[in-house]
Amino acid sequence: MYRTHTCGELRLEDAGKSVCLSGWVQKVRKLGAMTFVDLRDRYGITQLVVGENAPEEVKNSVAKLGREFVIQAKGTVIERASKNNKILTGDIEIDVNEVNVLSESEVPPFTIEDQTDGGDEIRMKYRYLDLRRPCVRKNLELRHRMAQLVRNYLSERNFIEVETPVLIKSTPEGARDFVVPSRMNRGQFYALPQSPQTFKQLLMVSGFDRYFQIVKCFRDEDLRADRQPEFTQIDCEMSFVEQEDVQEIFEGMIRHLFKEIRGVDIPKLEKMTWIDAMEQYGCDKPDLRFGMKIVELTDVAKGKNFAVFDSADYIGAICAPKCAGYTRKQLDELTEFVKRSQIGAKGLVYVKYNEDGTMKSSVDKFYTEADLKVWAERCQAEPGDLLLILVGPKFKTLPQLCELRLEMGNRLGLRDKNVFKPLWVVDFPLLEWDEETQRFYAMHHPFTAPKTEDIPLMDTDPGKVRANAYDMVINGVEVGGGSIRIHDSALQAKMFDCLGFTPEAAQAQFGFLIGAFKYGAPPHGGLAFGFDRLASMFAGLDSIRDVIAFPKNNSGRDVMIDSPSEIAQEQLDELGIELRKDIEK
Ligand code: ASP
Numbered sequence: 268m269y270r271t272h273t274c275g276e277l278r279l280e281d282a283g284k285s286v287c288l289s290g291w292v293q294k295v296r297k298l299g300a301m302t303f304v305d306l307r308d309r310y311g312i313t314q315l316v317v318g319e320n321a322p323e324e325v326k327n328s329v330a331k332l333g334r335e336f337v338i339q340a341k342g343t344v345i346e347r348a349s350k351n352n353k354i355l356t357g358d359i360e361i362d363v364n365e366v367n368v369l370s371e372s373e374v375p376p377f378t379i380e381d382q383t384d385g386g387d388e389i390r391m392k393y394r395y396l397d398l399r400r401p402c403v404r405k406n407l408e409l410r411h412r413m414a415q416l417v418r419n420y421l422s423e424r425n426f427i428e429v430e431t432p433v434l435i436k437s438t439p440e441g442a443r444d445f446v447v448p449s450r451m452n453r454g455q456f457y458a459l460p461q462s463p464q465t466f467k468q469l470l471m472v473s474g475f476d477r478y479f480q481i482v483k484c485f486r487d488e489d490l491r492a493d494r495q496p497e498f499t500q501i502d503c504e505m506s507f508v509e510q511e512d513v514q515e516i517f518e519g520m521i522r523h524l525f526k527e528i529r530g531v532d533i534p535k536l537e538k539m540t541w542i543d544a545m546e547q548y549g550c551d552k553p554d555l556r557f558g559m560k561i562v563e564l565t566d567v568a569k570g571k572n573f574a575v576f577d578s579a580d581y582i583g584a585i586c587a588p589k590c591a592g593y594t595r596k597q598l599d600e601l602t603e604f605v606k607r608s609q610i611g612a613k614g615l616v617y618v619k620y621n622e623d624g625t626m627k628s629s630v631d632k633f634y635t636e637a638d639l640k641v642w643a644e645r646c647q648a649e650p651g652d653l654l655l656i657l658v659g660p661k662f663k664t665l666p667q668l669c670e671l672r673l674e675m676g677n678r679l680g681l682r683d684k685n686v687f688k689p690l691w692v693v694d695f696p697l698l699e700w701d702e703e704t705q706r707f708y709a710m711h712h713p714f715t716a717p718k719t720e721d722i723p724l725m726d727t728d729p730g731k732v733r734a735n736a737y738d739m740v741i742n743g744v745e746v747g748g749g750s751i752r753i754h755d756s757a758l759q760a761k762m763f764d765c766l767g768f769t770p771e772a773a774q775a776q777f778g779f780l781i782g783a784f785k786y787g788a789p790p791h792g793g794l795a796f797g798f799d800r801l802a803s804m805f806a807g808l809d810s811i812r813d814v815i816a817f818p819k820n821n822s823g824r825d826v827m828i829d830s831p832s833e834i835a836q837e838q839l840d841e842l843g844i845e846l847r848k849d850i851e852k
Contacts, residue, residue: 275311549669554743749794
């Protein structure tokens with residue numbers, strides 16, 4: 268028997284017991300004739316003490332111990348003279364009478380402590396050691412708890428978890444697919460699913476009624492802090508539902524998670540239309556932890572011979588409270604911020620509404636104090652506030668104002684990680700026009716139903732059609748999204764037509780779904796949550812990587828197993844793949 272107890276288990280009540288523990292050596296300290304060893308496992312740390320009177324062989328083994336050795340120690344639980352109230356086992360120690368080294372360890376490349384000396388890269392290379400650090404392990408424990416809560420919540424409500432295939436078919440819509448060559452079908456490829464979308468809809472046609480799956484999805488996109496090439500969704504679908512039915516269940520699920528994990532009560536979620544979100548927050552995922560809404564000034568700011576404004580499609584402002592005292596340097600910083608290529612504004616106009624009621628702006632040449640007061644009023648500014656104004660084409664300027672608003676939120680400390688403001692964003696446009704390819708794309712995916720009252724517009728003005736779709740947004744992060752689906756073959760055909768598919772192309776790509784809809788498809792809808800994002804938000808982390816056991820880096824590489832990697836010529840031959848020599852690696 269390797270152990271009678273874990274390293275996090277023993278308390279003062281256990282004093283006098285003979286025990287046996289196994290774990291990793293965290294630290295060895297010598298104090299005169301005594302040696303103390305901190306023994307660690309997943310459950311905690313227990314102090315071992317090898318006293319003056321310990322058997323010689325125990326003293327010898329302990330003298331050879333190094334960090335991260337795996338040992339087994341036997342002895343008696345005793346009360347500690349100097350207690351450590353920072354750990355749960357801090358009242359006791361083990362008076363050791365036998366030590367067995369189960370496995371030696373080289374000196375680890377970084378310290379296995381919450382405050383480690385290892386940089387990002389080295390920790391990723393030795394991720395299995397990084398995962399020994401309690402602060403990293405805790406994130407995965409939290410993730411596990413969340414998965415359990417989700418499974419139970421949904422199972423209790425008649426959802427059943429069904430696995431859908433991982434080797435599926437490539438589709439031209441959506442993000443780029445990861446593809447897998449087929450040996451048995453030379454020249455043909457599977458694709459890894461970007462989501463189980465069509466399969467879950469087929470399950471509804473099969474009468475499963477309520478489905479969920481905690482499932483890996485794959486998208487070959489450029490990576491950012493909150494993106495990984497493979498990520499996990501809580502994927503769900505329900506039959507005989509309308510938008511409100513889906514929202515009720517999943518709002519309930521999120522509320523349940525907040526209560527159980529964070530101990531917070533979330534009130535009923537607000538619903539905001541897409542256009543309101545865009546016009547007031549500049550994006551479709553508003554951070555409602557703070558105000559500073561965008562205010563349009565187009566009508567009041569034109570006509571004073573300031574060419575930039577007079578020729579602008581749109582003029583919008585945010586009002587930063589108590590920032591009228593900003594220095595030249597601070598204003599320059601903000602100007603630089605909006606001019607960065609990622610944001611792309613041409614410049615920034617400011618108006619200081621000074622505490623004494625006077626106005627000072629970067630466009631004083633063109634506007635009188637009375638003019639500026641009108642803007643300030645429109646923005647409901649108070650003396651002491653600062654207006655920050657951007658101009659340009661409306662739907663280019665709004666996202667820039669969104670970034671500026673978030674930046675000001677950060678600077679003013681208004682984005683508290685322990686405050687949670689979820690909402691539903693609804694009434695998205697069904698279709699998005701792409702100038703480059705001169706065609707419409709589905710904003711959500713091609714199976715999303717239009718709002719019933721907008722269906723006639725599909726023939727006359729497709730860009731105006733609103734989708735029966737909804738996103739759940741928390742603190743500026745889209746944590747989930749879904750829609751009521753099209754369940755009628757004729758409407759689905761019309762949708763494919765709007766997307767520029769010929770009937771033959773639609774048949775070739777999605778014939779199975781169109782076919783299934785001919786055999787009695789129930790009205791259905793669903794959604795999917797980004798599980799990694801949710802977990803990282805609950806853990807209070809900035810990156811989803813920290814809630815993934817073995818994540819990839821920014822270039823999509825797993826530096827621990829060194830993947831992706833080349834494959835042997837024989838494997839390529841078997842697959843009938845010849846690599847082009849003229850393409851650089
Ligand atoms: N499959 C969708 C997605 O991955 C979610 C949904 O519509 O249920 O975004």
